[in-house]
Amino acid sequence: MTDHHDHHAHLTDLEALERCAIHGRATLYPERIKIMVGTATCGNAAGAQEVLDAVREEVEGKHLPYAVAETGCIGWCSQEPLLDVWVPGQPRVTYGRVKAKTVRDILAELPEPKADRALAVMTGDDNPITGRRTSYCNGGDRPEATLNGLPTYAELPLFKRQLRIVMRNCGIVDPSSLEEYAARGGYRALWRALFSLTPREVLQEVQLSGLRGRGGAGFPTGRKWQAVCEATGGPKYIICNADEGDPGAYMDRGVLEGDPHSVIEGMIIGGYTMGAHEGVIYVRDEYPLAVARLSEAILQAQRADLLGKDILGSGFSFNIGITRGAGAFVCGEETALIASIEGRVGEPRPRPPYPAERGLWGKPTCINNVETWATVPVIVQRGGTWLAGIGTPKSKGTKVFSLVGNVTNTALIEVPMGTTLADVVNEIGGGVPAGRVCKAVQTGGPSGGCIPAEQLSLPVDYESLTQAGSIMGSGGMIVMDDRTCMVDIARYFLGFLEDESCGKCFSCRVGTQRMREIVNRISLGQGSEGDLQLLEDLAWLVGETSMCGLGQSAPNPVLTTLRYFRDEYLAHIRDKRCPAKVCKSLITYTIDPVVCNGCGACISPCAGGAITGEKKKLHTIEQAKCTKCGACLEACKFDAVLVN
């Protein structure tokens, strides 16, 4: 991470906050060329660290007067690693799928970046905290111009429908810089809350905003806060649930790695409102970089008087600690999470009493999700009615989704509530890859369901998704094309739930196991038609008799696939056929004798050593040895491998 000078030793007055922001502006929009590399976990996985090293080497080696900075993830996952070049007075130019060896060529073009290598340009950034737009083009007095015909972010289908409130700073600021966060209007809301609003008034704004919990269930945040405000006994606690366990979802990771201060600010405001002096962020163990960036941000906030005793001289004290999860999905459930913080096994307990009355250490506790906390500063700064103006009558504001699976633009996106699934998948996501057909969209993780392609006109809000048999959930949105078998998907989620059930309720522990066995049987071609009724009965039973959300929603993946894709189950049962050609027991791999040209590409990847054939002669697969790994299908460039 970039080193930052301790400009913000003590922010004892508004002027100091302003000074901090000025320093931030100097690195955010410097008067010299700036090179940015997105180094969130996903960027790193794609090679961002190598790219960053190459940039530093080039800049230092040639003594170039350029600033080099890291940013979080802007959400354009399919193009990672991303490198951005900002020449003062010009739009910011984004390069995608950058390799260390192309860095030199990109930098060699400066100060006039060329269009042929780049993806798009950002002509300015919008800031929901201030409500203002910072234009990158000569101070904004000139119309925002693009560069050599490159599309602007505002024109790109991936970005044009997005509205970034939670992700306001992701991919813009250096997550290790408190100053840059301040330059974007950060901690202004905390200031406003502490010195201009009473706790009661902050609560009213949150209630007015209509914000609902972003962790999945959608409980009104204002009502939860009110309950904690009214609860007797103390000390009270604030918890940030960053145990992002849903597979296929990484919104929280994006925010924590890209803009950790937004969560911290939200939590301090929550503490002030509810009269709590201690906060805990519970982060999943699988996110080491998020833990590192959060720890750094907390330390900075403490040094700057934004955390600790007598914050900014207001008399209000609040501090935050981090608890690392230990790899248990059920700990995303609030009572299990609390048990885990207390050092016990993460087993949920019956509610009521809700954590608002009896939470951490038996005291009133407010647990909200990462996105919820990150939204709070915007509500305080812009007012609750501002947020309430976005979204649908019952679902306000925006929601971040991880748009992944079989979709062209895999991305982390933020859209107003009420945007239709079709707009998200087809427009923002660019649809399924060419030649494939969209089959379903899975939302809500293992608690959610599969929404069939015919229902993509559904608006994304809490009620609509629930009506379709799925849930909003934390925001994972996995697009599935015609190569996805819905029986296999049901089996996948049941396997997940069977593994992750804490075992406390008999119906969940044994029910998920039995359901998995039945679906497994069907995928092996050994199912009977009676199995479907049995599955439905079991699903109903598990849902009705489990104590926590994990068991109560466990039937959703089964019930939605049964509801919308019953034919596919029947094909497995009656015809012993897997229409998507996924279930291994029901498919065979062969080589098309007409197409195969004997290139040999499939021979070495074959896991079972089942493929034989001389060069330029027809290859064959020995069925007894074939493990159906599909490597030949991946390797063949001539579509000569047939799956039936």
Next chain:
Amino acid sequence: MLHVESATLDEAFARFDDRRENLIPILQEIQATYSYLPEDILRRVSRKLKVPLPQVYQVATFYRCFSLKPRGKHVVQVCLGTACHVRGGTRILERVETETGLSDVGTSPDLEFVVETVRCLGCCGLAPVMRVDRDVYASLEQAKVKRLLDRYRSGQRGRAARKGASGD
């Protein structure tokens, strides 16, 4: 046999006080040092924190990140999140198992690798992915697996070989 490095354990104890809530962080520290939780150390933790041994055992076996058996040198975590599943994560897992001589997850016979599945690394946009030690590898194909593991086998890559890969 296990060589108990008391210094490390004492360090862990020194960093956390004896409150029960520190049980999990202390176990995490031990797991990170030894790559598993040795029984004699669990007994010492139990005495130190005054948490009955069965409860320490309960916590140690409930959470996925703990292991009671020694594990291979390199930790291979194949992601089986939904996006990875849809994009062939299971096939990557099978290939990793074949390449390491395993028929299921576990420690390979040559003690080089411990193969695990992980519920989601949060790199879904680049699925399928897997993590070896601290490096995350994206957009995997079966054909790449062998070469990748060989780099670890030969010592070209290893723990902390690539700085900054995970930020610490």
